[in-house]
Amino acid sequence: MLPTFNCKGTMKIGCSKLVLFFCFALIHLLIPTAAQRPLNRCYNTGNYTSNSTYRENLDSLLTTMFNNSKIDYGFYNLSAGESPDKVYLIALCRGDNSPSECRSCINGSRYELLKACPYQKEAIIWGETCSLRYSYRSIFNIMEASTVTYRINGANFSDVEAFNSVLRPLLDSLRNRAASGNSTHKFALQSTPAPKFKTVYSLAECTPDLSELDCNRCLQRVQNIIPQCCDGRQGAKFVTPSCDLRYELHPFYDSSAEPPPLSPPPPPLVPSESPPPDLPTTTPGKESNSSRTVIIVVVTTISSAVLIISISICIYLRARNKENKAEIDTDDQISVVECLQFDFGKIRIATQNFSNANKLGEGGFGPVYKGRFPNGQEIAVKRLSKNSSQGEIEFKNEVMLVARLQHRHLVRLLGFCLEGDERLLVYEFLPNASLDCFIFDPIKRAQLNWEKRYKIIGGIARGLLYLHEDSQLRIIHRDLKASNILLDAYMNPKISDFGMARLFQIDQTQGNTNRIVGTYGYMPPEYVLHGQFSVKSDVFSFGILVLEMVTGQKNHTICGENNGEGLLNYAWKKWKDGTTSNLVDPTLRTDSTIEMMKCIHIGLLCVQENVVNRPTMASVVLMLNSESMTLSIPSRPAFVTDSHTRSSMETTPSRSSPVQASVNNVSITELDPR
Structure with a gap:
């Protein structure tokens, strides 16, 4: 019960105000504000029972996560169990939290979440300074902001236009700063003066597993909602699974965590009218001239000696670096990833001694087998053929590259085996095989409606963006095609087969090779004719792949009118004639054409x-x-020629070195280790 006050006489009005003040103060202490109450979302994507394996894995995961010291870094992701009871979890603390504050928030959130969503297999909670999320599906490296949850705080600002003129630039700046963070921290906060002698405080944050582009997109999507829901409001909090944004007219974080203001420039130096008193002065004369000559000679001699020594050191270090690089490119380089090495016997048991019943297919590297480890994990195993002349190089290339690449749209290398003359690559198993099995099949292509195709196109694009710009390495794939795009159980695309990939330096823009490898129809002209390749080589291959996705036809033939004509020729003619809609796969004619036309354009x-x-x-x-x-507006694409010219171009290379390429789905690998 709230305390009561009895007031008499002339003090009645003043005491009434005092009572109201204490009442509101007490209510404020007892009842959490809108920003303090946790937000949560329970997904309707499936339930579990209280005694199920899924619940056991979830409980184990929450306990392990809380006891793990890595949570002190503010971001943690992990998984437990095996499919279909596997649980994935992500925890994120606000960037200005101390380790103890982070642990306290996560600890409270895990109990709140289980209480709010007791049987849902997918749920998320946003506390005051942390968020906790779990799911039955992989949620790492995935930007999700399709649904934005928000809570409005405070009344409208009296001068909405003046307030927005301050808020918008502040949020733009925070968005860019947060997005440019690193893999453990994508967070920014700042305050700035607002009208009416106020100060606006704001904060933006993404889960650090997002790329800079995805973080920027997520926060931009949230920011775009403000004019629709909260224009002129003095405060609001927005949350999504991947990012959050908040602004208030009161400090809701420790202001000491803000970045320091820029230091003012140093004052200009003013020359003294007279030399400092502690420095000796000389009068002009022979003695001073002679001293100056000696000083010049000494300084020149010392500078020359330093320059010569520096040049010698640079030459030595450059030669040493080349020598070291050569050593890294030898067979011993595989020791870098020895922790991924599997025992041959274990793989042989998993594949039932590489039985034909488990054989999934065969490519240029060798046969591919399905396997299952004792814990139930399914795998795909590439086995180097004994008569493969190129497989040894491809094997080393793929181990060294893919082992260091992690993205949801790249196939995941689990490990390798190097035992005797056996060369095995072990990958995650993807049940829907490759994209060409669907898109070029007259029956299966109907399973890929436009929504799925557009999703696949976007996934491939993000995978390539990761290879070109967002990963620690800069990778040129050089063999992007439908048969090298694998599909998981949810039809998510994963780029595979890195046997021909090349590693670039971060600032490198182009490379040259004496041997042309790849698949005809997907290779750009500068690569086929001159051996030049760059990130734009993959862009060319991606363009071919997009046109194949829209038309449902292979790049070297097109069905219907002008049967046998190349896809690029056919697409360009339809573009010029204004009949681009005729390119669309007939099974998609009932779907929305706006995105299809955009994809043809791209x-x-x-x-x-x-x-x-x-x-x-x-x-x-x-x-x-x-x-x-x-x-x-696109101009005439590459290789738009008649069939006779195209045929002669493919059979008469302009280089003196051999050109090896494939006109089918089997890639030819011919490269030197880097």
Whole structure:
């Protein structure tokens, strides 16, 4: 019961105000504010029972996560169990939290979440300074902001336009700062003066597993909602599974965590009118001239000696680096990833001694087998053929590259086996095989409606963007095609087969090779004719793949009118005639055509003959995700020739070195280790 006060006489009005003040103060202490109450979301994607294996895995995961010291870094992701009872979990603490505050928030959130969503297999809670999420599906490296939950705090600002003129630039700055963070921290906060002698405090944050582009997109999507729901409001909090944004007219974080203001420039130096008193002065004369000459000679001699020594050291270090690089590129380099090495006997048991019943297919590297480890995990095993002349190099290349790449749209290498003359690569098993099994099959292609195809196109684009810009390495795939795109159980695309991939330096823009490898129809002209490759080589291949996805036809033939004509020729003619809709796969004619026309447009931009005119994958991802972006007009694409010229071009290479390529789905590998 609240305390009561009895007031008499002339003090009645004043005491009434005092009572009201204490009442409101007590209510404020007892009842959490809107920002303090946790938000949660319980997904309707499936339930579990209280004594199920899923609940056991979830409880084990929550306990393990809380007891793990890595949570002190503010971000943690892990998983437990095996499918279909596998549980994935992500925990994120606000960037200004101390380790003790982080643990306290996570500890409270795990109990709140289980209480709010007792049987849901997927749920998320946003506390005051942390968030906790679990799911039956993989949620790492995935940007999810389709649903934004928000809570409005405070009344409208009296001068909405003046308030927005301060808030918008602040949020833009925070969004860019947060997105440019690193893999453990994507967080920014700042305050700035607002009208009416106020100060606006704001904070933006993404889960650190997102790329810079995805973080920026997530926060931008949240920011775009403000004019619709909260225009002029003095405070609001927005949360999604991947990012959150908040602003208030009162400090809701420790202001000491804000970045320091820029230091003012140092004052200009003013020359003294007279030399300092402690420095000796000399009068002009022979003695001073002679001293100056000696000083000049000494300084010149010392400078020359230092320069010569520096040049010698640079030459030595450069030679040493080349020597070290050569050593890294030898067979001993595989020791870097020895922790991924499997025992041959274990793989042989998993594949039932590589039985034909478990054989999934065969490529240029060798046969591929399905296997299952004793814990139930399914795997796909590539086994190098004994008569494969290129497989040894491809094997080393794939182990060294893929082992260091982690992205939801890249196939995951679990390990390898190097025993005697056996060379095995062990991957995650993807049940829906490769994209070409669907898109070029007259019956199965009907299973890929436009929504699924558009999702696959976007996933491939994000995977390439990761290879080109967002990973620690810069990778050129060089063999992107439908048969190298694998599909998981949910039809999510994963780029595979890195046997031909090349590693670039971060600032490197182009490379050259004496041997041309790849698949005809997907290789750009500068690569086929001159051996030049770059990130734009993959862009060209992506453009071909996009056109194949829209038309449902292979790049070297097109069904219907002008049967046998190349896909690029056919697409370009339809573009010029204004009949682009005729390119669309007949099974998609009932779907929305706006995105299909946009994809054809993007595909034609990607296959421009001039490398400079092709967009980067960052631009492609923006095009695919923007509904208002104006696309440039494509010019004549590469290899738009008649069939006779095309045939002669393919059979008469312009280089003196051999050109090896494939006109089917089997890739030819011919490269030197890097």
